[in-house]
Amino acid sequence: MAKSISSLELPLRARPAETTLTDWLYAELRAAILDGRLKRGVRLPSTRDFSLQHGVSRGIAMLVIEQLRDEGYLMSRTGAGTWVNEKLPDDLSLSEQVCAPAGQGKAKALLPTARERLRPFQASDPEVNLFPIDVWSRLTSRQWRHATKSLLGSGDIAGYAPLRNAIAEYLGTSRGVQCSPSQIVVMTGTQQSLDLTARLLIRPGDAAWMEDPGYSGATRALRNAGAKIIPVPVDAEGMNVAKGRQLAPQAKMAYVTPAHQFPLGSTMTLERRIALLRWASSAGSIIVEDDYDSEFRFTGVPIPALQGLDEAESVIFIGSFNKVLFPSLRLGYMVVPDRLMDRVLRLRFETDLWPTSINQAVLADFIVEGHLGRYIRRMREIYAERLIALQYSAAKHLGDALRLSGIQAGLTTAAFYRAPIDSIAFERMAASHGIDASGLDRYSLRKQKKIPGVLLGFAAFEPRAIDRGMQKLAAMLEEY
């Protein structure tokens, strides 16, 4: 039977003044186990003895012991007490030297921290609670079961071939994108695609058309590449191409979100699309089409991609699964004209190689086996309901004070207010009331042109949370 020791015999060092009881007890016990002051197999005193003799609450003692047990330092069985694990995981003994007794902050950081809950109307996240984790997990296990050397070894710079096939088929069917798998490059997401595209197309000082207002991620990518950004105004028909031609006819590229303009929500008309393609073809320029949330369109016909109209190999099409499935997936793609493919792959190779093969393989299965289609259809219904809830709650609590954009698509919507304040001040005020509402001026390039509106995300919130959020906004505007 293991030898028991009393709490008094526990070789713990005194608690430094600035350290919390929990941190101190955790770090001390762990260090004592690691450097052998607490021998393997030795039984610990009861939490009651702990709490009496070291002046910590039983709750703290239990918490710390539970943590150390989860980490493999301790073992316990109901009725038999808790003892130091006979077989410590190797790396725990390795970590011995790192665990300086003073490094309290370090030990504390070792405890995983829980993330904060999203606040309405945080705009960037989709709903993730309904994602079929079971399906994904099953597909993952299956891939690992059959994992060959090739799945572990070096991947293809352009991406895992079966995934590229699946994406090409999916885009052809659902987005009207014309491409062969050989034009697909798998990326980690939209930001990486924007960054690579800007670096590929822009030499410092080159002009680039940018939607105004427009997506700040694209603006940042262009700035980092040294582009001279040409703000081209956006209206209800999308980017004003004639204005762009007038401002910078020889721009090297144009960034657009034709399906659902970010942040205003308008859809680019066919006339504008054709005008844009004509310009690109005649100027030898490239259109970067960011198709960021077009999977979710709640009324009317889905708008086929601009890329599908292109006959001059002048469109790079960018999409991502990170909003459609879940943000931490980190898989997106570009559809690249043949003539640019070699240069794209070279830069890809020089900047990041390929995304994790196993995740690409699982995503390929998820698409090919129909889960993607099913999940999108399901989420489309749910997001449509939530948009209706947003409109209903806005009308109920705010009436004329807030007008939502009429566009029935996406995960976010623009909302315009009457109050005579600028949108950044509105955003700040909302934040102090527990509400996320991005001021549209954040996305504005010509700073003198103020837009009295904010961006509201509705996808990640249930109708009840949406209604409470709108109540708070109403209260805030009344105060004002």
Place this chain on the structure above:
Amino acid sequence: MAKSISSLELPLRARPAETTLTDWLYAELRAAILDGRLKRGVRLPSTRDFSLQHGVSRGIAMLVIEQLRDEGYLMSRTGAGTWVNEKLPDDLSLSEQVCAPAGQGKAKALLPTARERLRPFQASDPEVNLFPIDVWSRLTSRQWRHATKSLLGSGDIAGYAPLRNAIAEYLGTSRGVQCSPSQIVVMTGTQQSLDLTARLLIRPGDAAWMEDPGYSGATRALRNAGAKIIPVPVDAEGMNVAKGRQLAPQAKMAYVTPAHQFPLGSTMTLERRIALLRWASSAGSIIVEDDYDSEFRFTGVPIPALQGLDEAESVIFIGSFNKVLFPSLRLGYMVVPDRLMDRVLRLRFETDLWPTSINQAVLADFIVEGHLGRYIRRMREIYAERLIALQYSAAKHLGDALRLSGIQAGLTTAAFYRAPIDSIAFERMAASHGIDASGLDRYSLRKQKKIPGVLLGFAAFEPRAIDRGMQKLAAMLEEY
């Protein structure tokens, strides 16, 4: 019984003038199998028939057939001959659709390179057949079982907190790196870290010290950032710091591989390390320490990181798990001085956000539960054996004609030959004999300075394959 065809019936296209016999025969046979000109189950002619009717040597015919058999296109049994595999691997049939008949070069590139068996002495891949897939898969399932909203949702730009803790502890213990988890940024691998670092530190025209010869991935990252690359010679003591000071005292950064210089293998001496740190501190420059395969040191004491000696916050330390575990994992890290952290995170946010959370969580468990330590110890033994096999086979088959570097570390070694040819010619000749041997001149920045050596990878090859490879090299040099 399978139908046999004679060599004359073989539907091979004529050989283009600029293609070697080996490349032509390999590409033709493979294409014929993939597009069905050579039906499954059909028996191939003997190598003797091949050599007579197509004017290739029997050696070449055998080499090509062996290669295609290793890749799963062909089957053979002693006495029964060779025939086209009845069941081609999945990915091969999948890639069929991609295989445009015209785009030979491209179609070839589309076939996932990982599927092809590595040729000795391919330098970049580790052994992956011994990776404990079962453990990794179990940890993955467990993470998915407990996956919370936070694991699916937006991640931390710096990386998943428990992984950062695990990395900080691991580096402290095993590499003598002094850091807190708050200095760790999780990346997809070394190339992404090099790219980000170069973009962060270099404005077009800024000087950067680069080891000469040195790692081409770093050279590419510096070139892409517009750096004026200053080649600083490397000798048995590592980078010649005095020479660097003389050439460009005000360089913005210096790239070094102090633990195991790439490609020569030398370890930077303490004197040089101190001189480099002094220079960086006085010039206000940053040292980028690429610690690429230092986990594997087979004799003597492991060399602690240069970063551990730094007292002026002037070192960015770069490492990766892609070689230590498996290449398609795509997880690495940077250790960043506090004063640079904000800028690093901003650029990270603007270029790629964070790596897949689930993979980060699984890796954290893999480290904390001791699997990483165990796996490294196991592979260290295996790689040490393989290096010995390489040395033994080289001595046996090549004697004085090839001298291996004496350094007992890493996954690759430099080898110097006596033959009076330049290293790129050596590389090409070896390739035509089925051997990968990167010419050291590839890594040379001052092109006039020729190095009669090649880089030989030994990690991914069993002693038998190593011996066969050395035999081929010996045969090649005899011919020569």
